Amino acid sequence: EVRLVESGGGLVQPGGSLRLSCATSGFTFSTYWMTWVRQAPGKGLEWLANIKEDGSRIRYVDSLKGRLTVSRDNAKNSLFLQMNSLTAEDTAVYYCARVVEIASAAPNWFDPWGQGTLVTVSS
Amino acid sequence: DIQMTQSPSSLSASVGDRLTITCRASQSISNFLNWYQQKPGKAPKLLIFAASSLQSGVPSRFSGSGSGTDFTLTISSLQPEDFATYYCQQSYVTPITFGQGTRLEIK
Numbered sequence: 001e002v003r004l005v006e007s008g009g010g011l012v013q014p015g016g017s018l019r020l021s022c023a024t025s026g027f028t029f030s031t032y033w034m035t036w037v038r039q040a041p042g043k044g045l046e047w048l049a050n051i052k053e054d055g056s057r058i059r060y061v062d063s064l065k066g067r068l069t070v071s072r073d074n075a076k077n078s079l080f081l082q083m084n085s086l087t088a089e090d091t092a093v094y095y096c097a098r099v100v101e102i103a104s105a106a107p108n109w110f111d112p113w114g115q116g117t118l119v120t121v122s123s
Numbered sequence: 124d125i126q127m128t129q130s131p132s133s134l135s136a137s138v139g140d141r142l143t144i145t146c147r148a149s150q151s152i153s154n155f156l157n158w159y160q161q162k163p164g165k166a167p168k169l170l171i172f173a174a175s176s177l178q179s180g181v182p183s184r185f186s187g188s189g190s191g192t193d194f195t196l197t198i199s200s201l202q203p204e205d206f207a208t209y210y211c212q213q214s215y216v217t218p219i220t221f222g223q224g225t226r227l228e229i230k
Contacts, residue, residue: 035219037167045159045167045210047219059217095166107173108214109157113166 002026002112004096009117016086018119022079022096030054030074033099035110036081038092046092050099051079086121093118125149125213129222135230140201144225146194146211155215158187158196161224162207170209171196203229 008020022034036048049060049070058070069082079096093116101108126149136142146156154174159167169178171187174194184199198205206229211222 044224045212045221047217047221050217050219061218100172102173107153107155107157109169109172110159110167110212111169111172111178113168115166 002098004098004112004114006094006096006114006117009094009119011120011122012086013123014087014121016121017082017084018086020081020094020096020117020119022081022114024077024079024096024098027098029072029077033101033108034072034079035097035099036070036079037095037097037110037113039095039116040089040092043092048081048094086119088121091119091121124218125152125216125220127211127213127220127222129209129211129225131225132223133226133228135228136201137230138201138203142198142201142227144196144209144211146189146196146222148192148194148213148215151191152213152215154190155213156187156189156194157212157214158185159210159212160205160207161210167210201227 003025005023012018035050038046051058051070055072067084071080095113095116097110097113099108100111128147130145156174158171160170161167170181170185174189175187186197188195206227209225
């Protein structure tokens with residue numbers, strides 16, 4: 001069974017930073033792009049970043065460039081997200097997901113998703 | 124950035140109804156369009172990928188169609204477990220973008 005489990009969420013002070021982890025199992029992690037998506041309370045889905053199988057290419061949403069760093073450890077089947085200078089607007093559930101594609105330059109989709117981890121930015 | 128616009132934003136329907144949700148892209152995205160279902164407190168779940176391919180395990184009452192800029196998700200006969208929020212997503216180009224969601228409620 002493919003599983004993704006996020007951790008590291010919690011209460012963070014404004015101006016602080018967070019580091020989230022996504023532990024995966026049930027598939028060959030090193031052969032998939034991975035992604036992070038967040039969802040503010042009562043709001044829609046916001047894509048944050050994709051990272052290539054070997055970590056050599058990372059694509060970020062422009063609005064968070066400079067504050068967001070995504071990385072992976074293929075030896076540990078894990079994905080990471082670090083975000084700095086947090087504000088209340090970063091309060092959200094953060095999801096990791098596997099990116100599935102038929103072939104390069106072909107349609108791709110996110111499946112499955114982890115259960116999410118809630119980050120609350122507040123003093 | 125490619126804007127994804129879903130309509131309606133919300134709707135009420137009854138068990139057994141047939142309904143269609145529309146998603147429009149601000150520019151052509153070929154068939155790089157996916158649909159997800161999200162229930163309260165849960166992660167999104169993939170329903171349809173590449174505009175019209177049904178994800179394994181998803182009931183056949185769900186179907187998707189479209190290409191270019193206009194896409195639809197159809198549920199042929201609503202079941203109680205289908206009441207949820209539905210999102211379209213384009214994966215044609217980064218930034219990947221989602222529609223604002225369609226909340227489906229029981230009438």
